[in-house]
Amino acid sequence: MAGAEGDDSLYPIAVLIDELRNEDVQLRLNSIKKLSTIALALGVERTRTELLPFLTDTIYDEDEVLLALAEQLGSFTVLVGGPEFVHNLLPPLESLATVEETVVRDKAVESLRKISQEHSPVDLEVHFVPLVKRLASGDWFTSRTSACGLFSVCYPRVSSSVKADIRQHFRTLCSDDTPMVRRAAASKLGEFAKVLELDYVKSDIIPLFTALASDEQDSVRLLAVEAGVSIATLLPQEDLEALVMATLRQAAEDKSWRVRYMVADKFSELQKAVGPEITKTDLVPAFQNLLKDCEAEVRAAAANKVKVFCENLPEDSRETIIMTHILPCVKELVSDTNQHVKSALASVIMSLSTILGKDNTVEHLLPLFLVQLKDECPEVRLNIISNLDCVNEVIGIRQLSQSLLPAIVELAEDAKWRVRLAIIEYMPLLAGQLGVEFFDEKLNSLCMAWLIDHVFAIREAATCNLMKLVEKFGAVWAQNTIVPKVLGMANDSNYLHRMTTLFCINALSEVCGQEITTKHMLPVVLKMSTDQVANVRFNVARSLQKIGPVLDSSALQAEVKPVLEKLATDQDMDVKYFALEAISVLALA
């Protein structure tokens, strides 16, 4: 304990304590992060009587310090003497729960929720619940918003009279004057409903939900949507129609697009919560409307859900619903005016083929894929191409290959290098699905053309792409098709292209194996050691270091070593540096 051990052990703690009030934020932050060390040195008694009162008043500090403090206090129970004394942590967390900075408040609430579990049922009623009530009836809305997150943790563990009290406080907050508090209440409504007895969910929560869902503030109504989903999961099927569906239907047709967007965004959760019957009668028409919404943001959010919604339709009527209700909307979206909508659709449309089977895919979906493959927006085309695997499983990619090729070629030559980069990343996937023959015939030349792109990122990705292709098609294929072309570039007049040869060799040596590397690649690398551009020479040194482990020791000693030794005496210091590095890594010294 303090005092007994003398100066040596006290000094570092003394520094930490003094730095709690240092002018430098960073030092204060460091001290706060070592708060447990300070508390340990002070002992539980002094932590409770001196340190915590000090911390309670520290709320003037910078956000980052307060955030760290709020987090520390969540795991401080042992340091104040265990669960018996845990309520001593409430005052500092209470003051942190009223600051204006949301992240700090949220962290304080999180810590309060954590330590609430360490309160005995008696302490919970004597200390914790009064704190929640104080926050809930505070003057400033910051404290009232914090209170909203604390009801659900104490409710299950208190007596029924206190429970009634807690429900009353929550009701009051749901009709608070400030939208901030109503938003906080709306966002915690679902969570609170989960801990309530079913009767109270029906008698208390439903009216609150209905009220919040028709709040004058858009921002409150949209949060009520999420609460509605949680509440729906709690209710028995037969009560859903009477208690929540009217409100949810109203939300799906809200005047504000933000609310409708929220419904679209939560649609899969909603679908799970209400079950197959209501899905058929209510959600299908609602979903159709969202797909046809006048606001593009809503259509895009709904389009994103097409796949999951269709997957989760009841099996017996899935195909009929999709074919008669969903597909017509999807067809319209394919030629939407907004590119975000089209690209959202393109990212999920392909997976419909697995649900609809071969015949429907060929007849109905394929024409849509083909339209999207010709879309003016590259993102749409990319999204189609990146999901080709779904179609491949159902109808085989051959059906598409005729249209695929022009789309790929166009993307491969797009003026924006990021688009070119994106299509390169799909090449190995495409190659795998289209097969080696098709690839050699149509795509190989593209892959080689990327090697001499004027943007480095493209050349780099092209190199990496070659490696993945070799992994797929094997070393023999590599030797016949790409290695000659790569090595040919070693004689290019542009030193950047000569370097690309080296980068390709770096990437390919391992997948091609020892024989190809020693026979074909190594001679080229060695020959390039006399290149007149220093950048090429030091990349030779780096390549040798890279491919060294693939070579056998005789080649290393007889061919690599002399070249590296010569490079080590190069007049350029970078060349020297990398040559020496290679010598030491390959242990050739």
Added chain:
Amino acid sequence: MWPVTKCNWRFVVSGAGGGGNDVQWCFSQVKGAIDDDVAEADIISTVEFNHSGELLATGDKGGRVVIFQQETENKSQSQFRSEYNVYSTFQSHEPEFDYLKSLEIEEKINKIRWLPQKNAAQFLLSTNDKTIKLWKISERDKRPEGYNLKEEDGRYRDAATITTLRVPVFRPMDLMVEASPRRVFANAHTYHINSISVNSDNETYLSADDLRINLWHLEITDRSFNIVDIKPANMEELTEVITAAEFHPHQCNTFVYSSSKGTIRLCDMRASALCDKHSKLFEEPEDPSNRSFFSEIISSISDVKFSHNGRYMMTRDYLSVKIWDLNMENRPVETYQVHEYLRSKLCSLYENDCIFDKFECCWNGNDSVVMTGSYNNFFRMLDRSQRRDVTLEASRESCKPRQVLKPRRVCAGGKRKKDEISVDSLDFNKKILHTAWHPQENIIAVATTNNLYIFQEKVN
């Protein structure tokens, strides 16, 4: 000419001692330097009461914000309301240079808007041409005392003498007011910001420049949403600019913006994410008999303000104030001439650039009276219910405590009566652009060039 029905109360001003309305205004305070040569940086550029009226903020061309606080009620002087004293002063914006565009960015504070109070601290948004900042103004009356390794005065203790640990203790101290920047909302405006307005949802606000309006979340600084963009593809086709924008006081989805062509557009954010299509267009057809070279310039709206109850909005153009009912788009319900006598002077006002002055306007607490400024340090009180108006002057001459302000009259032509001022003797360098009205009480703040006058109702 304006409709006759509106003319017959236009210049109704009761005799001396009375007032344009039932309130008699008297001098309370004047802030700012008294000497005649005015430093550019001291020119007041915005005035704004907070929601309770307890605080009054001004911004100036030097980028400073000064906040005045109403002293707590003094019982012995109950007939006279308490005064406003300096509460906090801070440098909100500094002059900057945009190296990419070779542009100087002035530090001048264009607008200040208070946030509804959320805890013991106060928050306000201040903006210059490009950057909006969120400031926290808070009080501190305690400070920690007690170190382990040094004395309170900074002398170090001998480490060997430390035998016990000391935890610092908070002790009371003199009240200190701190202003700290909490958020900086930058890089979203290509043109000059003319308005900021906080939404009734308390979590978003809008900022408007000449061609665009952006929507921000108060806690998110790295992105904003463009909700209005009137920039034509070809800038040669540009015919109008946004001059002001404001959110509806209660309906979170509604905002208006005014244009240099004298129109006001009301947008509903529920309808779509981009509010390029307005849902209402407020416009009064131009009177062809009144058309002149200056018609378009003087019809440009310099300020738009919703009434507190949200039913009406007021616009200020160069010569008049108009009150619009939100339910009637084709004409204003009330039109008030501010200084009609200048109509014959427009040519010289154009030559000295005064015609481009942006006068603001404000409502009183119960929306029954509106106030706006004029030249010669005159400001106008327009009483809507009694259809009466009065011209008052903010001047050093009537600076005695509780001195009642005398109504001023300008001779519009013809024979000048006693007490009247001729149009030619008005000083156009003295103008009142910025005024503010206490949200509940009859206390007004009027900014002349570098002075802030506070007037209040005379209580008998």
